[in-house]
Amino acid sequence: MTATRALIVGGGPAGAAVAIELARAGLPHLLIERSRETGDALCGGFLSWRTLDTLARLGIDPDQLNPARTTTVRIFAGSRVAHAALPRPALSVSRRRLDTVLLAAAVAQGAAVERGVTVRAIEDGQVRTADGAVIAAPALFLANGKSDVRGTARPASARGADPTLGIRVRIMPPPAMARALAGQIDLYLFDRGYAGLAMQEDGSANLCMAVHRSRLQEAETPADLLAELGRAMPVLGEWVAAIAPDATIDAIANVPYGWRQTTGQAGQYRLGDQAGVIPSLAGEGMGIALASGLAAARAYRTDGAGGAAEWQQQLARTLARPIGVAGAVRRVAESRGVARLIPFAHPVLIRMLAQATRIGA
Numbered sequence: 482m483t484a485t486r487a488l489i490v491g492g493g494p495a496g497a498a499v500a501i502e503l504a505r506a507g508l509p510h511l512l513i514e515r516s517r518e519t520g521d522a523l524c525g526g527f528l529s530w531r532t533l534d535t536l537a538r539l540g541i542d543p544d545q546l547n548p549a550r551t552t553t554v555r556i557f558a559g560s561r562v563a564h565a566a567l568p569r570p571a572l573s574v575s576r577r578r579l580d581t582v583l584l585a586a587a588v589a590q591g592a593a594v595e596r597g598v599t600v601r602a603i604e605d606g607q608v609r610t611a612d613g614a615v616i617a618a619p620a621l622f623l624a625n626g627k628s629d630v631r632g633t634a635r636p637a638s639a640r641g642a643d644p645t646l647g648i649r650v651r652i653m654p655p656p657a658m659a660r661a662l663a664g665q666i667d668l669y670l671f672d673r674g675y676a677g678l679a680m681q682e683d684g685s686a687n688l689c690m691a692v693h694r695s696r697l698q699e700a701e702t703p704a705d706l707l708a709e710l711g712r713a714m715p716v717l718g719e720w721v722a723a724i725a726p727d728a729t730i731d732a733i734a735n736v737p738y739g740w741r742q743t744t745g746q747a748g749q750y751r752l753g754d755q756a757g758v759i760p761s762l763a764g765e766g767m768g769i770a771l772a773s774g775l776a777a778a779r780a781y782r783t784d785g786a787g788g789a790a791e792w793q794q795q796l797a798r799t800l801a802r803p804i805g806v807a808g809a810v811r812r813v814a815e816s817r818g819v820a821r822l823i824p825f826a827h828p829v830l831i832r833m834l835a836q837a838t839r840i841g842a
């Protein structure tokens with residue numbers, strides 16, 4: 482058995498944020514991450530203005546991620562479109578880039594990071610890894626995001642009766658299309674789902690969808706669904722036509738949108754998607770991951786492992802509004818009649834909703 486004072490499970494945005502802050506404070510810790518190499522996690526890649534504030538507090542310069550800014554949102558439904566300026570500039574970045582920069586920043590601060598180690602179970606106060614090792618840690622930071630670990634899994638009921646899938650395809654657009662999308666994020670609303678589209682720092686456009694299983698089953702395959710949506714929304718259709726024939730379409734199942742951890746447990750700080758899952762239409766999941774990582778590390782610095790229970794309940798209260806508002810917006814956005822509501826999507830209303838779904842540092 483090995484021991485560490487504080488164990489961080491997962492090196493995504495939440496885990497990296499805790500590691501940066503604990504290393505800065507000189508507090509002993511170990512971060513374990515299952516992947517040996519940083520991949521390009523399935524994500525829309527939109528970092529809101531509030532998330533950029535949190536990144537600044539972690540010492541990350543947004544220009545390292547992408548020097549270009551996103552200032553406008555366009556919302557399409559059927560043949561209708563609404564647009565609005567974002568409250569403040571945001572940016573789009575690939576997860577490969579973001580996760581690489583964050584973990585590198587943690588290591589530069591002196592964080593202890595071990596890669597290629599997968600946690601299999603957290604039971605009876607012990608952490609078991611896939612290679613059979615046992616790690617004892619009085620303080621646990623659960624930052625394993627989309628994946629669950631035995632003993633701390635989010636309830637199956639959180640997925641809902643008609644679970645949601647995430648689907649992502651990268652498009653290398655011709656220069657004229659890339660220029661037309663520069664500075665904007667496009668949201669395409671449709672029955673039981675939405676797609677987001679934005680240019681990223683590597684010159685690719687990220688087309689990322691959240692769609693209910695029943696809707697995907699009707700279309701049969703992700704490629705069929707994209708083709709169908711492209712026919713219904715011609716602006717999207719141009720992008721669907723630009724998808725390379727051999728492009729990979731990535732998917733993840735059972736995203737528990739709307740779920741929040743409302744109870745606390747001494748010694749266990751749950752962060753990011755392990756604390757609450759905001760509908761991705763809001764583009765604030767990474768903001769929650771980073772802000773919760775930063776806040777948990779600060780709570781641990783002052784209150785130690787024993788402060789986790791109270792801190793978790795406080796985080797649940799903080800997340801109630803953004804997750805609740807995003808859930809209500811999502812229900813409207815993925816309803817059949819949403820195109821009829823687009824004329825009422827005044828820029829002031831869009832900006833108000835965009836503000837109400839944010840979390841601060």
Ligand SMILES: Cc1cc2nc3c(=O)[nH]c(=O)nc-3n(C[C@H](O)[C@H](O)[C@H](O)COP(=O)(O)OP(=O)(O)OC[C@H]3O[C@@H](n4cnc5c(N)ncnc54)[C@H](O)[C@@H]3O)c2cc1C
Pocket residue numbers: 490491492493494495496513514515516522523524525526527528529598599600601624625626627628629630646647648689690691736752753754755761763764765766767768770
């Ligand atoms: C379709 C879709 C689109 C989205 N778009 C956006 C967007 O545009 N903007 C936004 O802000 N958010 C978006 N999100 C949400 C965002 O992706 C998540 O909220 C965010 O990644 C959560 O960060 P995290 O650090 O909690 O978890 P993750 O990013 O999932 O990171 C978890 C890390 O833990 C590691 N890990 C997992 N299990 C183990 C284990 N057992 N042992 C060791 N390591 C482990 C993983 O390898 C990973 O590195 C989107 C989500 C979806 C599904």
